[in-house]
Amino acid sequence: MNMVDLIAQQPLLAALVALGGLAIVFGGILGFAAVKFRVEGDPIVERIDALLPQTQCGQCGYPGCRPYAEAIANGDIINKCPPGGQATINALADLLDVPAPELDGEAVEVKKVAFIREAECIGCTKCIQACPVDAILGAAKQMHTVIASECTGCDLCVEPCPVDCIEMRPVAQTLADWKWDVPAPLGERLKGLRSADLIATDRPRATTGKDRAA
Amino acid sequence: MRKIWDIPGGIHPPENKTQSLGQGIATLPLPDILILPLGQHAGAPAKPLVAVGDRVLKGQLLAEPGGFISAALHAPTSGTVSAIEDRAIPHPSGMSARCIVLLPDGNDEWCPHHGVADYRAASPVALLGLIRDAGIAGLGGAGFPSAVKLGPKQPIDTLIINGTECEPYITADDILMRERAADIVEGVAILAHILGNPATLLIGVEDNKPQAFEALEAAARGTAIEVVEFPTKYPSGGEKQLIQILTGKEVPSGKLPADLGIVCQNVGTTYAVQRAIVHGEPLISRVTTVTGRACGRNGNYEVPIGTPIRHLLAHNAFDAARCARLIMGGPMMGFALPDIDVPVVKTTNCILAGSHDEFPPAPPAQACIRCGLCAEACPASLLPQQLYWYAQSHNLERLEAHNLFDCIECGACAYVCPSNIPLVQYYRAAKGEIRQQDAEKKKADHARQRFEFHKARLERAEAEKAAKREARRLAAEEAQAKVAGDAIPASGPGSADDLIQAAMARAAARQSSPEQQQAKLERGLEAARNRLQVAEAKLAEGEGEGLDTEPLDRLRARVEEARVKLAEAERKLAEFTPATSPAPSATAARVVDKLQGAPRDQLERSITTLRERIATTEAKIAEASDETIAAALRNGLDKQRAKLRDAERQLADLGPADASPEQPAADAPTLDAAAQAIARAQAKAEAMAAMNPLEKLDAALEGLDQRIAKARDKVAAAEAEQSEHLDTLRAALDKLEAKRADTARQRAELAGQGAH
Numbered sequence: 001m002n003m004v005d006l007i008a009q010q011p012l013l014a015a016l017v018a019l020g021g022l023a024i025v026f027g028g029i030l031g032f033a034a035v036k037f038r039v040e041g042d043p044i045v046e047r048i049d050a051l052l053p054q055t056q057c058g059q060c061g062y063p064g065c066r067p068y069a070e071a072i073a074n075g076d077i078i079n080k081c082p083p084g085g086q087a088t089i090n091a092l093a094d095l096l097d098v099p100a101p102e103l104d105g106e107a108v109e110v111k112k113v114a115f116i117r118e119a120e121c122i123g124c125t126k127c128i129q130a131c132p133v134d135a136i137l138g139a140a141k142q143m144h145t146v147i148a149s150e151c152t153g154c155d156l157c158v159e160p161c162p163v164d165c166i167e168m169r170p171v172a173q174t175l176a177d178w179k180w181d182v183p184a185p186l187g188e189r190l191k192g193l194r195s196a197d198l199i200a201t202d203r204p205r206a207t208t209g210k211d212r213a214a
Numbered sequence: 215m216r217k218i219w220d221i222p223g224g225i226h227p228p229e230n231k232t233q234s235l236g237q238g239i240a241t242l243p244l245p246d247i248l249i250l251p252l253g254q255h256a257g258a259p260a261k262p263l264v265a266v267g268d269r270v271l272k273g274q275l276l277a278e279p280g281g282f283i284s285a286a287l288h289a290p291t292s293g294t295v296s297a298i299e300d301r302a303i304p305h306p307s308g309m310s311a312r313c314i315v316l317l318p319d320g321n322d323e324w325c326p327h328h329g330v331a332d333y334r335a336a337s338p339v340a341l342l343g344l345i346r347d348a349g350i351a352g353l354g355g356a357g358f359p360s361a362v363k364l365g366p367k368q369p370i371d372t373l374i375i376n377g378t379e380c381e382p383y384i385t386a387d388d389i390l391m392r393e394r395a396a397d398i399v400e401g402v403a404i405l406a407h408i409l410g411n412p413a414t415l416l417i418g419v420e421d422n423k424p425q426a427f428e429a430l431e432a433a434a435r436g437t438a439i440e441v442v443e444f445p446t447k448y449p450s451g452g453e454k455q456l457i458q459i460l461t462g463k464e465v466p467s468g469k470l471p472a473d474l475g476i477v478c479q480n481v482g483t484t485y486a487v488q489r490a491i492v493h494g495e496p497l498i499s500r501v502t503t504v505t506g507r508a509c510g511r512n513g514n515y516e517v518p519i520g521t522p523i524r525h526l527l528a529h530n531a532f533d534a535a536r537c538a539r540l541i542m543g544g545p546m547m548g549f550a551l552p553d554i555d556v557p558v559v560k561t562t563n564c565i566l567a568g569s570h571d572e573f574p575p576a577p578p579a580q581a582c583i584r585c586g587l588c589a590e591a592c593p594a595s596l597l598p599q600q601l602y603w604y605a606q607s608h609n610l611e612r613l614e615a616h617n618l619f620d621c622i623e624c625g626a627c628a629y630v631c632p633s634n635i636p637l638v639q640y641y642r643a644a645k646g647e648i649r650q651q652d653a654e655k656k657k658a659d660h661a662r663q664r665f666e667f668h669k670a671r672l673e674r675a676e677a678e679k680a681a682k683r684e685a686r687r688l689a690a691e692e693a694q695a696k697v698a699g700d701a702i703p704a705s706g707p708g709s710a711d712d713l714i715q716a717a718m719a720r721a722a723a724r725q726s727s728p729e730q731q732q733a734k735l736e737r738g739l740e741a742a743r744n745r746l747q748v749a750e751a752k753l754a755e756g757e758g759e760g761l762d763t764e765p766l767d768r769l770r771a772r773v774e775e776a777r778v779k780l781a782e783a784e785r786k787l788a789e790f791t792p793a794t795s796p797a798p799s800a801t802a803a804r805v806v807d808k809l810q811g812a813p814r815d816q817l818e819r820s821i822t823t824l825r826e827r828i829a830t831t832e833a834k835i836a837e838a839s840d841e842t843i844a845a846a847l848r849n850g851l852d853k854q855r856a857k858l859r860d861a862e863r864q865l866a867d868l869g870p871a872d873a874s875p876e877q878p879a880a881d882a883p884t885l886d887a888a889a890q891a892i893a894r895a896q897a898k899a900e901a902m903a904a905m906n907p908l909e910k911l912d913a914a915l916e917g918l919d920q921r922i923a924k925a926r927d928k929v930a931a932a933e934a935e936q937s938e939h940l941d942t943l944r945a946a947l948d949k950l951e952a953k954r955a956d957t958a959r960q961r962a963e964l965a966g967q968g969a970h
Contacts, residue, residue, distance in 0.1 A: 179646020
């Protein structure tokens with residue numbers, strides 16, 4: 001009864017107390033949730049990193065794909081990845097919900113892998129130290145060679161070679177990775193058309209779908 | 215009569231099957247060359263087992279399966295392997311692949327082979343092995359290795375044999391069913407045995423092949439096999455479509471028929487299985503339809519695998535001028551051949567040489583008008599129009615969401631499209647793009663993993679290096695501390711407790727084990743011996759060279775010094791008896807007593823110790839045989855006596871305690887080293903704490919002066935005695951004087967600084 005009287009007599013105070021109490025309760029819940037459901041790391045960085053081609057080439061100006069992913073998460077522009085090409089930019093733009101800019105630099109048309117001309121290799125191990133994915137095999141004063149299946153084509157090994165015996169060779173297409181070409185876009189397909197090509201009655205002999213089916 | 219279901223969509227293109235059914239299965243003369251691609255099937259290419267120049271017999275194994283999903287390859291006739299090289303193969307890409315090239319010798323000589331007498335008595339596993347060894351792959355068109363398909367993990371209750379052959383123009387299965395129905399039925403029985411005798415055995419035939427149906431019906435009479443006829447519609451022959459027609463079950467997206475307990479095999483494959491099990495013949499030939507108006511004669515031929523298409527066409531009056539498109543497979547799902555030198559492979563069911571009026575150039579594709587006919591025609595109930603939009607915009611995610619991979623590429627949608635849009639091309643390209651992206655993603659993940667390993671490796675190497683550096687630094691510090699600690703046990707004004715702790719630790723370290731002590735002494739002896747040898751050698755050398763008197767004297771002094779040291783080391787080792795040496799803790803306890811005891815007690819105790827020592831030394835002098843040792847011992851004895859007198863006098867007047875009762879004794883027993891060091895350090899620390907640097911230097915100078923005076927006395931005495939130690943003593947005196955000069959200079963500098 002006292003309580004009701006107090007609230008009736010001091011509506012402002014009662015409201016303040018009620019709101020303050022709610023604030024404390026929800027603050028506690030939020031604090032608990034922040035600790036209990038804490039997310040380790042930055043998930044957006046993980047997702048950006050997953051879209052990058054992982055060549056670890058450093059052409060973006062960062063030492064690897066993950067640093068660039070972190071930079072993008074912190075607001076860097078998304079068009080610095082030539083190995084990924086426009087497809088990667090589009091995917092990143094989709095993920096980050098920003099307009100897709102043009103690629104900065106030349107797109108990598110053909111996949112390449114490093115190749116060591118083994119007769120010229122002097123076994124200095126400089127390329128081994130440069131390789132970000134440990135795809136070069138060798139030891140000091142022993143001939144080195146590239147494990148082609150592990151090479152990402154970043155060409156970081158080309159520069160350190162003192163005898164210029166490393167070259168980037170395009171990967172030949174095989175039956176395993178062959179795919180059909182996309183048909184030419186509509187505009188090109190319609191180029192140079194005559195009326196007879198489009199209007200059945202203009203043709204000397206009709207070849208509509210029905211006739212074909214007959 | 216079995217209930218028949220219907221599939222959604224489907225079309226009815228002109229069949230064009232009659233022209234190739236005019237004759238039965240014919241054979242052709244052997245070609246001059248057979249080209250056998252190593253990858254005729256789905257999965258890994260086969261691995262060649264023969265070398266160039268080998269003569270092989272018909273049916274001989276040429277290449278073994280290159281993996282689990284792979285098939286073997288056999289010689290279709292006897293002859294010589296002329297090359298194993300890259301050749302054009304029948305593939306939409308027009309690319310080359312590794313092939314075994316066989317030049318037939320015309321004898322057609324079989325290698326020894328025999329079938330299984332009673333397949334019912336053989337185990338399914340053994341039969342599966344035979345099928346695998348026979349290199350049988352799905353002859354319907356996909357070329358999936360049959361042994362893999364026939365060995366599912368799931369229990370199978372329905373076996374369906376696909377005799378649908380729904381594509382226009384092709385009649386290879388039709389003619390096979392007409393002519394070899396009995397063999398096919400036997401093949402079905404073998405497959406049923408391998409699959410554990412499923413309850414339902416069905417052969418599905420479209421109703422446009424009545425003769426084939428009747429032949430099968432007759433052959434299957436009296437068996438559990440049911441031959442089912444159903445209305446003709448393209449594409450009923452698709453595996454999933456046929457299952458739906460015959461059982462009403464739809465194979466879920468991403469699942470296999472085996473998940474529903476169903477296995478589906480083509481009639482051609484069934485026949486090949488029968489040949490392999492009953493006759494022991496591997497898959498070396500197949501029935502292929504040659505048709506199209508560009509060929510003067512149409513028909514079905516049993517051709518050896520590897521026969522060049524050119525050979526087939528040449529025997530069918532092919533007119534290249536009339537040919538608009540040369541297709542392998544049917545008009546709906548086949549692909550244009552880039553060149554007529556490619557061979558017939560295991561999946562080649564038809565060679566279609568279409569004339570210009572049969573295959574007019576495709577009318578230009580126009581814009582999609584969203585009529586929806588494609589969705590109506592789709593047998594997989596997809597939305598071809600939506601797929602088309604997404605494929606155009608390369609929206610791969612949406613394509614997958616619209617189940618692009620359930621598209622069987624039958625071409626029904628493109629067939630009905632009023633705008634002539636090549637829809638299937640878009641889907642094929644999009645599928646390729648998605649597969650490529652998946653492969654790249656996999657590669658990227660792999661590269662990421664390797665990059666992270668690389669980073670971790672570098673970090674680990676760096677950490678190891680840092681740890682090594684740290685260890686080296688610590689070791690150096692420790693060594694330094696030890697050197698400093700030996701000279702001044704406690705460098706700062708430490709409390710008595712600290713000193714005791716340090717002393718106990720050091721004593722424990724020094725006397726950790728008698729063996730170690732002994733070893734140390736032995737090492738010292740060894741080193742002293744070496745030094746003596748070196749010094750003697752040098753002296754001999756010097757004498758030989760006839761040097762001046764002065765350097766020679768110095769060398770002699772050195773030899774003498776080394777001799778004394780060696781003698782001392784020998785004595786120490788001789789004295790050392792591990793058993794009698796008191797435990798380190800006892801020594802430490804004594805040290806504690808010494809430090810904590812009252813001045814009188816201390817003095818009394820040190821007097822006792824000194825008396826004991828004097829007694830021991832006297833005994834030793836009596837024992838000593840060597841005159842040098844005896845002299846050294848006597849010297850020590852004098853000092854000990856002096857100390858004893860000193861201590862007794864102190865005890866008498868109970869003078870201040872800080873005057874240390876003990877002076878360093880050159881030959882004090884090793885065991886008391888800790889006690890002496892602590893006492894010395896305490897005295898020194900106390901004295902030092904009270905002094906400024908100048909005073910310290912003064913004190914040092916004073917001490918040095920005293921020592922020099924003593925040394926001079928000794929030298930004089932030695933000269934008087936003509937002692938053999940004269941040189942040693944002189945050298946020591948020189949050293950002391952040099953040191954004094956140095957200290958005096960330091961002091962002068964310090965005083966100069968103070969004046970500033």
